[in-house]
Amino acid sequence: MSERELREQMVRLARSMFERGLTAGNSGNLSARLPDGMLITPTNSCLGRLDPDRIAKLDSSGKWVAGDKPSKEAFLHQSMYHCRPAERAIVHLHSTHSVAVSCLADVDPANVLPPITAYYVMRVGSLPLVPYFPPGDRKLAEAIEQAAKSAHAVLLSNHGPLVSAGSLEAAVDAMEELEATAKLYLMLRNERINCLSPDQVRELAERFPHQ
Template sequence: MADTAIREAICRFGRSLFERGLTPGSSGNISVRLDDGGWLVTPTNASLGFLDPARLSRLDAQGTLVSGDAPTKEVPLHTALYQTRDAARAVVHLHSTHSVAISMLPEIDPLMALPPLTPYYLMRCGQTALVPYHRPGDPAVADAIKGLAGKYASVLLANHGPVVSGDTLEAAVFAMEELEETAKLYLLLRGLNPRHLSPQQVDDLVKVFGLTLPDHSDHH
């Protein structure tokens, strides 16, 4: 995809996410890795609903600003996902309400923040890790992401918001939307003892759709 088309896609998806209330104000950021190893990322203090394609931050492979406005302070977060997930070509980070809510609940398992509620959650997100709170922009969040060793495409930052990587921008956005809807389902069903997908049903999805899920066999 040409540079111009990527810029327009970032703005289009950003506006869609913003207009549906998935990230308020100037919160949230989107990046796309380019063929030369550099990337395009949304600027700091920019609303995803009102992005200008020409003003997106263009970084080189070392993360240095080449053109455009100053980048989001969450660059370390995006960098960590790109460094640990070779297939990642895009990263989306939002402050979507239900995902943030989940990240604050005491019962959440850091290695499996959400249970297997629906097939599309597993197909789009895999499983979701929860990393401890760090202030926004803190480089330490990159170390927390790197500690997951690339096993997770979707991560919740405690008391902050979700971050999802995908092999395309569209895939990352769709996975983020699925994560938010699954978090909403979890909150709706909390305390009602809902049926989750069984281990056999999960195994079937893994087999049919070629999913790669983290191994938690030694966890509990």
């Protein structure tokens, strides 16, 4: 896929997420890796109204080289790419149900959401919780790198999810599955849940490796 095609794909997928209520206002950002750097949505931009020509471009060292000023959360993406060199795209949203789960006090920080459905296991797998840091705090980058060693999706405390994948479409699909599962979890958390067993989870992981 050419850089131009990638820019247009970012606009199309970002608009789709915005129109379906997965992100609101000027929150959220997504990026795509290039051979010589990455593309990332501009700071304070609405994902429903992106211009492909104004998407920011950073070189391999993280220097801003083209487009509008990059998202102030670009360093989160750089941290994930650094830790997971095979990944080609990242989506970060402040999606309602995932953020709500990130604020709960009684979740398992090693794996926040239980294996409620096969599709969550197939597309997300595990979801470690990253401790809270103020916006822009560079310590958050270190925490993301640590969590991402074992998972391609992480949940930032009191903030939202960050998902990487082998393509932008796969990252969006995984993000949507994560948000749907967070909604299910909030609906069911006071009920007795019949989750998948460890053996069932293991079988799915073997048959459907992520990306």
